[in-house]
Amino acid sequence: MINYASKTALITGASSGIGAEFAREFAARGANLVMIARDRQQLDSMAAELHAAHGVTVTPIEWDLSLSGAGTHLVAEMAQRGIRVDVLVNSAGFGTHGTLANTDSAILSQEMNVNMNAVAETTRGFLAPMLEANSGVIINIASLAAFAPRPHHAMYSATKAFVLSLTQAVWGEVRGTGVRITAVCPGPTNTNFFNVSGTPIPGGKAQPASGVVTAALTAIEHEKPRTVPAPAVMKIAMKVMGLLPVTATLKASK
Numbered sequence: 173m174i175n176y177a178s179k180t181a182l183i184t185g186a187s188s189g190i191g192a193e194f195a196r197e198f199a200a201r202g203a204n205l206v207m208i209a210r211d212r213q214q215l216d217s218m219a220a221e222l223h224a225a226h227g228v229t230v231t232p233i234e235w236d237l238s239l240s241g242a243g244t245h246l247v248a249e250m251a252q253r254g255i256r257v258d259v260l261v262n263s264a265g266f267g268t269h270g271t272l273a274n275t276d277s278a279i280l281s282q283e284m285n286v287n288m289n290a291v292a293e294t295t296r297g298f299l300a301p302m303l304e305a306n307s308g309v310i311i312n313i314a315s316l317a318a319f320a321p322r323p324h325h326a327m328y329s330a331t332k333a334f335v336l337s338l339t340q341a342v343w344g345e346v347r348g349t350g351v352r353i354t355a356v357c358p359g360p361t362n363t364n365f366f367n368v369s370g371t372p373i374p375g376g377k378a379q380p381a382s383g384v385v386t387a388a389l390t391a392i393e394h395e396k397p398r399t400v401p402a403p404a405v406m407k408i409a410m411k412v413m414g415l416l417p418v419t420a421t422l423k424a425s426k
């Protein structure tokens with residue numbers, strides 16, 4: 173079993189939901205944390221709580237990943253601070269909905285920056301030193317939505333397909349080294365995600381974020397390229413939808 177004690181885990185989207193759950197789990201396992209998000213107050217309060225509970229060093233950093241190049245700048249910031257990242261979790265993300273033509277282009281750019289560009293830039297940036305050290309863990313949060321193009325969620329599902337594809341390809345590149353990487357494709361999870369997106373929870377039921385974290389860490393242990401923590405029926409439905417003509421996905425995607 174991987175020992176995370178005294179390692180440094182950088183978690184994006186650590187102020188809420190799945191990212192916050194990763195922060196709790198890694199702190200409980202003795203890892204020091206770098207917590208990335210925009211909500212400074214929430215980061216500070218979690219940092220104080222996790223330091224008090226587990227005695228680990230927690231560095232909260234207010235960082236807006238929707239800005240162009242934010243992932244690359246974050247890698248540089250860590251180098252400048254002399255922080256070596258042993259574990260990277262890319263959890264920051266959000267989803268737009270509605271037709272592409274009617275969605276604000278600035279928001280779509282932000283969605284691409286947070287969900288894709290920051291993931292690619294940090295994965296690339298932190299991977300090189302991990303490979304040099306022959307040790308490291310990268311966990312990229314995609315979504316069940318990665319498996320099917322979804323009308324009315326076009327940009328969101330496309331960004332998640334990108335994360336899944338990128339991560340699985342890099343898994344192939346690092347195989348046989350001491351670096352492990354996995355893509356996590358959760359089904360509906362009980363976080364702030366649906367409040368932010370303003371959409372109902374698909375199927376009306378959401379799993380706890382803790383189950384997503386457990387699935388991710390198990391996938392890393394077993395060196396799996398991806399894990400899909402979701403109800404079996406949804407997993408099958410999404411995979412089938414990916415093989416069907418787009419018209420068949422319309423009904424489920426409004």
Ligand SMILES: NC(=O)c1ccc[n+]([C@@H]2O[C@H](COP(=O)([O-])OP(=O)(O)OC[C@H]3O[C@@H](n4cnc5c(N)ncnc54)[C@H](OP(=O)(O)O)[C@@H]3O)[C@@H](O)[C@H]2O)c1
Nearest residue numbers: 185187188189190209210211237264265360361363364365
């Ligand atoms: N919940 C689900 O059902 C579900 C299912 C599949 C995949 N996912 C994926 O899981 C990941 C985590 O989402 P969640 O469910 O935990 O939702 P959440 O509770 O809304 O958390 C989203 C996190 O992303 C951060 N974030 C958003 N925009 C950011 C920005 N511009 N810069 C920096 N951080 C930003 C937020 O922090 P600030 O607002 O403080 O910046 C927050 O910490 C996302 O990638 C999402 O796509 C979620």
